[in-house]
Amino acid sequence: MERFALLLDRLSLTPGRNDKLRLMVDYFAQEPDPDRGWALGALTGTLDFRSAKPAQVRALAEERHDPVLFRWSHDYVGDLAETVSLIWQARAGANRPPELNEIVERLQEAPRAQVPGLLEGWLDALDATGRWALLKFITGGLRVGVSERLAKTALAEFGDCDVGEIEELWHGLAPPYEALFAWLEGQGARPQPDRSAAFRPLMLAHPLEEREVESLELENFAVEWKWDGIRVQLVAYDGKARLFSRTGEEISHSFPDVLEGVNFEAVLDGELLVMRDGEVAPFNDLQQRLNRKSVTAAGLRKHPAHIRLYDLLLEGDADLRDLSFTERRRRLEDWYARHRPPRMDLSQLVVADDMETLARLRAEARQQGLEGLMLKRRDSSYVAGRPRGLWYKWKRDPLSLDAVLMYAQRGHGKRSSFYSDYTFGAWTEAGELVPVGKAYSGYTDAELKKLDKWVRDHTVERFGPVRAVAPGLVFEVVFDAVQPSTRHKSGLAMRFPRISRIRWDKPAAEADRLETLQKLVEE
Missing domain, CATH: 1.10.3260.10 (DNA ligase, ATP-dependent, N-terminal domain)
Incomplete structure (x- = not known):
């Protein structure tokens, strides 16, 4: 110990x-x-x-x-x-x-x-x-600055192997991992987990910076829409089908409907969505199914799950990851034409003659309920992690709102002595401040110290580790979307809010109204 x-x-x-x-x-x-x-x-x-x-x-x-x-x-x-x-x-x-x-x-x-x-x-x-x-x-909750990925990277360095090998074995193993350590030390055979439990690390994209747009050679890239769901991997072998999140967490129990019709052996990469009558529902609908140990029959009917397929990693015993994107896409289209699995379809490629046309399509993404565009080099193999120059995500511009700080909560780990998690609100027509979001990123360490002092100096009520403050500090908050929510008093919930700027200069009374946020709701 x-x-x-x-x-x-x-x-x-x-x-x-x-x-x-x-x-x-x-x-x-x-x-x-x-x-x-x-x-x-x-x-x-x-x-x-x-x-x-x-x-x-x-x-x-x-x-x-x-x-x-x-x-x-x-x-x-x-x-x-x-x-x-x-x-x-x-x-x-x-x-x-x-x-x-x-x-x-x-x-x-x-x-x-x-x-x-x-x-x-x-x-x-x-x-x-x-x-x-x-x-x-x-x-649990060690909070010592070590992610699961970093621990696996340490294992790979210890055993002088690629972290991708650790990832592929991981979900078929359990503590205390004696067979894994024996293999890494050269004292035993490589563990052979159940094929249906083997998660293959996903290939991820880099944000496309504005300075890179003009120099990008569009003819070298295939383009897809960036759908507003969650990235998943479907693994189906030996009569078993499992669904994994992008981090490798198994979420099969929450989405039995998309696994019901699986009668093939393959590993597929795609986007998990809620679909009704051929139309993609807002992300808020998908959230009703996420993080649930089980789903009711009513939930299955009300929020039917669907996978929009991006890639084919393995087909039967054939590993396709070393093939180019163009070849994998051709194989995916052929595979889909043969199997036509229920609750699945293909993510269609976007046609654009030049970057100006593509930029115009990106600008229209929000009106269509899309997150933006994905650009994938046609000659790229499927590489685990986030390799440079192969895949790009060109997301739509974020929305912004000036909101008033309402509550502050202590952070965790190195931030446990600071009030670093902030709940902010907007004004109603009646002059009431109602919460619309919570953020704990977007500021520097120096700004955190200043914010912490402001919270302590302006506390009006305490609730354990949470402090309510007098309305006096405005944040410029950026976020990806806003959707209806029955869990919040405001009736709204921001998606991925983060603090863009601390408006020390702006009076709280001049912050945005709730109606401003309501106009941004994506139905």
């Missing part, structure tokens, strides 16, 4: 990507099985201790300490694990620091009623850093 705690502590204090990679590679090389596999599971978010929950940790802390003092401390620190690790008053006893494997085995075996006793003994045996690492390990 001490070595894992030291790793987390160093990762949290190390800003550089390459330095974080070195720390993880060294840990994997020095730590034995199965502890390094459990650590990898924690770093990638694949561990889940159902019997150990944050509420139990909070209850333990309030039993051991004055509850009011603990709540005040938690409010100030903003992170449960950090608060408990600092405030905990250890009791002397025959306690010893646990190993990761011991923690996993005990938590997997213990009934829920016995978990608090286990946690209490472990917390008493560890120092502050160890307590923090223990609580992060069992409750």
Whole structure:
């Protein structure tokens, strides 16, 4: 446990990507099985201790300490694990620091009623850093600046292989990953996961910058519309079909309707949409189906899912990713003509003679409910990640609104001491300020410090880690779209809002009205 705690502590204090990679590679090389596999599971978010929950940790802390003092401390620190690790008053006893494997085995075996006793003994045996690492390990959400992708990159460096190989194996494996480590160290065969569980890393696009538009040779690119859904990969083999998000998360349970008619063996790349009578519904309709463990019959009828196909990666046993886009597109069209799977169609190519015509089509994208255009080099193979110069996304220009700051909430990790998450609103005709969005990006570190001070100086009410502020600060907010929402008092929800500019100079009374936002709603 001490070595894992030291790793987390160093990762949290190390800003550089390459330095974080070195720390993880060294840990994997020095730590034995199965502890390094459990650590990898924690770093990638694949561990889940159902019997150990944050509420139990909070209850333990309030039993051991004055509850009011603990709540005040938690409010100030903003992170449960950090608060408990600092405030905990250890009791002397025959306690010893646990190993990761011991923690996993005990938590997997213990009934829920016995978990608090286990946690209490472990917390008493560890120092502050160890307590923090223990609580992060069992409750998840490490927040040490390591994404799942970065952890996989560290694995690839450790095993001297391509991160794409790790990605293709990942979804057929589970902690503590002993077979994976054996292969990476040359001590075992390459794991062979179920073909239907193998996710192939997606090829992504770079934003097309305005300075690049004039120099682009359009004849070298195929053009498609950028549809307003979510990117997915459909994997169908051995009588099983699975649907993955762009990050490799399996979402099959939320979209059984698009998998019902699958009677082929292939790996397809496409856009998940809601379709009615041949028309693409707004993204807000798709959101009604996302992140649900199951979907009702009414939900299936009301929000029918559909996949618009972009690419064919594998057809039967043939891997097509090394072929050019032109050849893969031809194979996709032939494949679709043969199979015609229900709830799927092809993303049609866009014809334009020159960049001026293409720019005009892009400008009209918002009126058609589209995000913009995709440009793909005709000779490009399907390369995992975001390679330069092969695929571009030319999105429509964002919308903007001057909104008033209403609430601020503490951030996480390095931002846990700052009020860095901001809810902002617009004025109604009656002069009421109603929330329309929330953002936590678009400002510099120096601006964050200034914003944090402004929030503290203008707080009028507190709700745990959230502060309500007097209306006095205006943000220029940019966003991709706005749609009706029954979850918000304003009746509207912005998509991908971010702060473009802090309008220190603008009076709150001069911020935009709700009716301005209502006119931008995409029906």
